[in-house]
Amino acid sequence: SLGFALADSEYADHVIVVTDHLVEVPCIPWEIQGMNVDVVVEMEKIGDPSKIVSGTTQITKSPTRLLIAEYVADFIEAAGYLGKPFQAGAGGIALASVKFIAERMRAQGLRAPFARGGSTKVLVEMLDEGLIGAILDGQTFDLDGVRSIGAHPRHVPTTPFTSYNYHGKGNWAPYVATAVLGATEVDLEFRANVVTHSDGLLLHGIGGWQNTLFGECSILAFPLYRGRIPIVVEQVTTVCAPGEMIGAVITERGIAVNPRHRNGPAILERLKGSKLPLTTIEELHDIARRLCGAPQPPEIDRDHPVAVVKWVDGTVIDTIHRVRAAD
Structure with missing residues (x-):
């Protein structure tokens, strides 16, 4: 499924599709519409299907x-x-x-x-x-x-x-x-x-x-x-x-x-x-x-935020800060 990529394709500034299998028009079925694609790059081989299973899957x-x-x-x-x-x-x-x-x-x-x-x-x-x-x-x-x-x-x-x-x-x-x-x-x-x-x-x-x-x-x-x-x-x-x-x-x-x-x-x-x-x-x-035992809390640099965590409605619910390097 290209579901997550579909959302990206509709909002990204520039969309590049990489494939090793070009077909005649039309490509059926399609998930990403052509009007949202800027560039198509053809390669001999884009990856190893046997490696699709990662550690978390x-x-x-x-x-x-x-x-x-x-x-x-x-x-x-x-x-x-x-x-x-x-x-x-x-x-x-x-x-x-x-x-x-x-x-x-x-x-x-x-x-x-x-x-x-x-x-x-x-x-x-x-x-x-x-x-x-x-x-x-x-x-x-x-x-x-x-x-x-x-x-x-x-x-x-x-x-x-x-x-x-x-x-x-x-x-x-x-x-x-x-x-x-x-x-x-x-x-x-x-x-x-x-x-x-x-x-x-x-x-x-x-x-x-x-x-x-x-x-x-x-x-x-x-x-x-x-x-x-x-x-x-x-x-x-x-x-x-x-x-x-x-x-x-x-x-x-x-x-x-x-x-x-x-x-x-x-x-x-x-x-x-x-x-x-x-x-x-x-x-x-x-x-x-x-x-x-009790875990050792990280030493946080509160002066350097690096990311925010948002809830589904866009509300910011936490801020992630830089972690100070151990001596």
Whole structure:
């Protein structure tokens, strides 16, 4: 899918398309209109398709992360969201959770109206099997997804204009029941960070992460610590979302539902009597502290801002500053 590139093509000052496959007019199907292209560059080979799968778009093989992915599926089932529209973001845990969701839907004879992609082999198999009615694909994560979007009539490309347009009347985000996402940090207020590490250094862009939080329940799934660095912290280094937008945090040490989320109280009521390892965000923070100690905060140069974090409506919710180099 060229969905993200489509948005770029409409707003960039200069658009260059690179291809190794020129065809006669017309190019069918097209996503980017010719009126938005300034230059076409032909090359002998533009890349290696086998390398389309990157580190964040591979299903995890870690036993700990697979346990978290299974907890995600258990939570979705117990909370009453199984068989409803869902989305799994980039990240090994999120992608692995889809496999466990599929197993539970298959066992119960359930069918979801659609799934939001990042499309993967698992989603394609669910579509072919009839477990989901359609894939709304904003980004294709592997070669199975590439083949499917070119052949299956109900595997369709979407763009940020329909997927993540906060101001758009046809915005898909509110129709998604659960979105399984990652984070670099979450704090005691359930505020989340996805754009910097705990050391304050920039990681990558936010993408559509913020927009997925407008579904019925956004789930942040991650190990409690990475490389002895706690993920659940007292206060995030960079705020990428207000705490009330996060529905639940799922780790290998337990599941914390956010009581301040708009659906939090109802979810907690539905989970009464379940066998899920329910806990609180405070308890997860305490466990992380006992295991790893308190993380060393970065030394920030407040006189040198380098970027701002905006919410979906354009409101600036945080500023990222230069990190002072260690001596």
